[in-house]
Amino acid sequence: MSFEIQDFDDKRMYQGQIISYTLKPLLGIKISWVTEITACQENLYFLDIQRFGPYKLWHHKHFFEPTEDGRTKMTDIVHYALPLGILGRLMNRLVVKNKLKTIFEYRRNKIDELFNPKL
Numbered sequence: 001m002s003f004e005i006q007d008f009d010d011k012r013m014y015q016g017q018i019i020s021y022t023l024k025p026l027l028g029i030k031i032s033w034v035t036e037i038t039a040c041q042e043n044l045y046f047l048d049i050q051r052f053g054p055y056k057l058w059h060h061k062h063f064f065e066p067t068e069d070g071r072t073k074m075t076d077i078v079h080y081a082l083p084l085g086i087l088g089r090l091m092n093r094l095v096v097k098n099k100l101k102t103i104f105e106y107r108r109n110k111i112d113e114l115f116n117p118k119l
Contacts, residue, residue, distance in 0.1 A: 006032075013040050018051070025054065025099065035060075056088070057081040071116040076104060 007020035017037040024030050033053035040046035043064055050058035061077040082088030082096060 002028075002030075012042075013037055013046055015039055019048075026095070054082075055080050056083040072111075074108070074111055078104075 002022070002024040004022050005019060006022055007018070009017065011017070015037060019035050019037070021033045021035075022030055023033060031054055034051045035048045035053075035058070036051050038047045038049050045061065045063045047062070048058075048060050057080055059079040063075040063077075065073050065075075067073050078100070080100075082092050084091070
């Protein structure tokens with residue numbers, strides 16, 4: 001998806017933080033996406049919402065919890081909706097839902113690789 005952070009203040013995450021990205025979700029077409037961190041508590045959770053971008057609604061919760069074996073479990077809860085009514089719902093069924101599933105699977109694997117090395 002050529003996901004790139006464009007504007008980030010390099011500070012620890014905080015409520016009200018704005019992060020700008022560019023991505024190419026379909027056919028190499030570049031789009032902008034701006035999210036805001038609306039709540040966070042270090043090592044426990046953070047929530048981001050879309051302020052500008054491809055979704056009609058984007059609300060993403062990230063939860064972190066230690067496991068018995070000393071690793072970290074991350075859980076994502078995403079609520080989203082696409083614009084364009086019935087056309088958006090059709091695009092979700094045909095493309096977006098599966099693309100998001102692939103993105104979160106990749107991210108889960110990357111998180112495990114970086115933060116949960118094989119014991």
